[in-house]
Amino acid sequence: MEIVAKLNSVTKQFGKITALNSLSLEVKKGQAIALLGPNGAGKSTALSILQGLRQPSSGTAQLFGLSAGSKDAMQYVGVTPQTSDFPPQLTPVELLEFAVAHYKNPAKIKDLVEQFSLGEIANRQLRGFSGGEKRKVALALCFAGNPKLLILDEPTAGLDSKGQKHFQKIAKDYVKQGGSVILTSHYWQEIEYIADSIIMIDKGKTILSGKIDEIKSAVGLSLISFTCQNPSDFVTKSFNYSDGKWSAISDKADELVVKLVKNNEQFSSLNINPIALDEALNIYRAKQTNQTKELT
């Protein structure tokens, strides 16, 4: 499958500080990768190198087989701008007109205005826009060139929950139609919804990578939740109660359900789901560390 973005053993030093340490990653056509890691892990540096805003100290960065940041490569890339410094004198439509002028095959402004629900604010100057309104404009700008790759750095920060869901659906549809995404986000639900794979970095190095589904199934845990009237001792001891629901994380979900039935518990709204990504990653990493200790 076509590789749209590639970092090959990229090291980036800022003086004595090593921001990236021989980091490699590949994003293929139709793939959505979440770049995870604590603050200062090197996520922003990696994205800057892919956008051509920074040069690697060693290693290579490519987009569509071309040098990252080159004008030909950037024809196919959409990047979310930071909203804090938007020129306040311009309107969203004027900004979109400006952006689309740079691309050979741009999106239609009318479509972008509609897709990102900018109708009411489209012709108002950006001064006085709320953070959420500016964010919507930023996301629309990202799609101005009909990109094949989106580089989304905290795309929905500042958006309300409705706006977040709206954008997440747009991004998911984009991936379904063959677009590729590199995403950073603090919202686990967003990562899980948009991305199919993760790369976790710390101190500039990859510490974990893989497909989200595979990581979750390797962890092998499920979250069981249900509502229950008159819970027995078995329920109160085996499950936690929160927000009107009893829940537990277990690698033997089926056995727990059988016990609930055998005990004649009056339960309803039973759900068995894979555990959330953040919990799965913590457990997966702990497992990996233990295996390494056993080997040594």
Next chain:
Amino acid sequence: MKILLAHIKFQFLKLLRNPGFWVPTVLFPAMLYSFFGSSLPPEGIYSQITIASFCVYAVLGVSFYQFGVGIAQDRESLFDNWLKTLPNVSIPSSLAQVLTAIVFSIIAVMLVLIASSFLGKTPLEGQMLVKLLLVCILISVPASLMGVSLGYFASARSAPALANLIFLPLAFLGGLWIPPIQMPQGINDISIWSPTRQMGEFAWSAITGQMPDTRVVVLFIAYSLFFGLLAILLIAHDKRKRFG
């Protein structure tokens, strides 16, 4: 061409809708001339020299604020980083900045000339006007390079203050507000070496019809080269620091 036009429109809208830019830079020279300049000198050539001085002051102001303050603010703007991710952006962006600076300089100069036609004791005549406009374009080269150097040297926060701190004394020192003949001797001795004095001398020569002194021509070229080199070094330093 499409990209260049987009950048020109972008720059114009940004500046036209920002009174904080065009009131002090585009309107102020004509206002200052109307309030003070027009009443300063006696009739005749001194009145016309004053008009030329305010035209130089207008070009200098636009260059200092548009390039000096504008670039310093853009350098620290995260939105500017996003602009750099657009394809084919750098040459059209720089060209648009230069073109808008030229247009705003011409507007600022024209406003001074319009004010002088009403208030000046001896307004400029046809040939003088043409020569003066050509000199203003020439002057905009070192003036812009000074602005660019300031923009790549100063931070966004310090740039407006630094621009005032450099621009206003330089305008005074160059004899753009008070004719050199009225300066104290000590100030005049320094003035003849200042970049703005050379700009002024060029503008005044458009009025008197005499060629500027060799010293003026040499210093004008030397300052242009110096600020050009300084701008290149500061741009390279900034590029290494921000995008290295």
